Every structure is written in structure tokens, then in C-alpha cells.
Amino acid sequence: MPKLRVLSGMRPTGKLHLGHLVGALDNWKQLQDEYDCFFFAADWHALTTEYAATEIIRESIQDMMVDWLSVGLSPKKSVLFIQSRIKEHAELHLLLSMITPLPWLERVPTYKEQQQELTTRDLSTYGFLGYPLLQTADIIIYKADKVPVGIDQVPHVELSREIARRFNFYYGPVFPVPDPLLTEIPKLLGIDGRKMSKSYDNAIFISDPPEEVRRKTSAMFTDPNRIKRTDPGNPDICNVFSFHKVYSHPETVDRVNRECRQGTIGCVEDKKQLAETLVAYLAPIQEERARYTRNLKRVEEILEDGCERARRVAAQTMEEVRAAMKI
Numbered sequence: 001m002p003k004l005r006v007l008s009g010m011r012p013t014g015k016l017h018l019g020h021l022v023g024a025l026d027n028w029k030q031l032q033d034e035y036d037c038f039f040f041a042a043d044w045h046a047l048t049t050e051y052a053a054t055e056i057i058r059e060s061i062q063d064m065m066v067d068w069l070s071v072g073l074s075p076k077k078s079v080l081f082i083q084s085r086i087k088e089h090a091e092l093h094l095l096l097s098m099i100t101p102l103p104w105l106e107r108v109p110t111y112k113e114q115q116q117e118l119t120t121r122d123l124s125t126y127g128f129l130g131y132p133l134l135q136t137a138d139i140i141i142y143k144a145d146k147v148p149v150g151i152d153q154v155p156h157v158e159l160s161r162e163i164a165r166r167f168n169f170y171y172g173p174v175f176p177v178p179d180p181l182l183t184e185i186p187k188l189l190g191i192d193g194r195k196m197s198k199s200y201d202n203a204i205f206i207s208d209p210p211e212e213v214r215r216k217t218s219a220m221f222t223d224p225n226r227i228k229r230t231d232p233g234n235p236d237i238c239n240v241f242s243f244h245k246v247y248s249h250p251e252t253v254d255r256v257n258r259e260c261r262q263g264t265i266g267c268v269e270d271k272k273q274l275a276e277t278l279v280a281y282l283a284p285i286q287e288e289r290a291r292y293t294r295n296l297k298r299v300e301e302i303l304e305d306g307c308e309r310a311r312r313v314a315a316q317t318m319e320e321v322r323a324a325m326k327i
């Protein structure tokens, strides 16, 4: 049995943080052993929101690739590449645009939501409306079977299913219909209790040095009803405890749970322990980061090789597409 193909992308819009790790990369890493994996930097997608100041994109691609490699995405197991180097995505996007009814794009929930949320940018562009269609091209050009994404991206995968079917209906069977691969994602909020995000300035970055990790951890919000150290706390509503559940030894999780409820461990002490756990967790990743950062030529070689492998697959699909469409 040939392996099923998995494909996913990430927009390079800044340094990666722990939210990216639990939300995507930890999962991608696991998938590498079971599937034929394609992972890429979606730099054209980043342009839909960063078009007015594009420098951040190129810097972030390199940072992001170094982060991917350092956390264990492996060029031996996966095809790692950059979207804009595979021009075939653009050709397929254009061809698909001919058969995409506008209302299908207008009703994608992220379209209106993001326009309302990102008020500092004008997102009334053709490119932004077409975002999920470009994503469709990314997915089906590799004939991906499974697309690991968070819940917010499921409507985009739904669109790619509808477009794949519509293409096959008009021109004959070329594309498999992809499935979203939803994974249970532990909830890790930023240090202020909002969603972890670079733009909220509340993220713990993979590249943060130990002092920074300690400083940020000590600033984390805990159970707001716990005023004195001896007050019994409620770990269920404490973000620090959520972090423990992801990063600490099960025995520590049990002990902290007990001692917090009894009021025998203070939040300050608790956060100190968490900080040391995070520092220890990040240490080997940062060692790898330093290694790759010293050898960026190697990173570029890995990317060139990945792009080459991606391009071969994409070019083959486009031959089939042109033949099916008789162009």
C-alpha cells in the first residue's frame, strides 16, 4: 500500500512560538512517519495581509525553516518547500478561478471575520477574497489525501473539496477530494490569557533565551481569585496549569494540581518551576537552531531539494490539468 499524502502550509509572518508548536508542528512531526508529507511556507498567502510591507515575509521564511528543522521536521522524511518557488500553484489558481462561483468565496467565514478583525489593513482586495482558492490550488496540485489544519481552516479545506469535485465534473477525474485532518490541540494561551500571537505581544518564542522565558513565565496570569499564597486555587482556570499539562511530567502535574487546591504552593513558585521546565524543553531545540543558523547554506540546500521534489509533482499534475481542459 502506498502511503497517503499529507500536505500543509504555514504563513511566514514572524518568529514561531509555542502556540505554533502545539498547534501544528508537533503534529506534523508525528505525521512524517506514517504519511508521504509535503510542508511549505505559504509566502504568497502571507502577501494577502502583508502586501504593504513585504520585508517581514522573506526574513520569516528563513526563520521559520530553521525552526521547522530544529523541532524535528526532517528533509529525509518530508518535502519542505516554499510556495512562491513553485509557479505551478499560480497557474492552477488562475485556471480554478474560472470555475469558482464568487459566492463560494464570499461565504467562507474567515473572509468577513478577518476583514473585521484586521482593521489596520485594507483587505477588500481580489487577492484576499481568493485566499482560500489559492489554498485549494496548494492542496490539490499535490493530490493531497489529508490536510492537517486547525478548526479555523476547515472551511478552506471544504472549499477545496468542492472545487476538486467541480473540476472533475467539468473535465474528468484528475483530483482526489482531500480530507481535513483535525487533531486535538491542547489549549495554550498567551501570557496575558488571550490567544498566543505575535501581534498581541504575549507569545513565548521558540528562540527566546532562558532569561526571556523566565521573565515571560513570571508575568503569566493565574487564577484571579487567588490573592494570598494560602488561598486555595483552581488549576482548571489557570493558564500556567495548562502549560504544565503540556510540558511537565505527569507527577508534577498531579502535585501542582493538589498543592494549588490546598494553597500550599504559591503562584510565584509554581511559575518558577514551569519556567525551568520550559527552558529545559527549549534547550535542545535551541541548540539545533544555533547549528542551522551557523549553516544557512545547508538550510538553503534543503529547501532547494524540497522545491525540486515539489515542482516535479506539481508539474506532472499541471500536464494532466491542461490535457483535461484541452489547453
Ligand code: TRP
Binding pocket: 007, 008, 009, 010, 011, 042, 045, 134, 135, 138, 139, 147, 148, 149, 153
Ligand atoms: N491558510 C493556512 C493558515 O493560515 C496556511 C495555508 C496555506 C495552508 N495553504 C495551505 C494550510 C494549504 C494547509 C494547506 O494556517
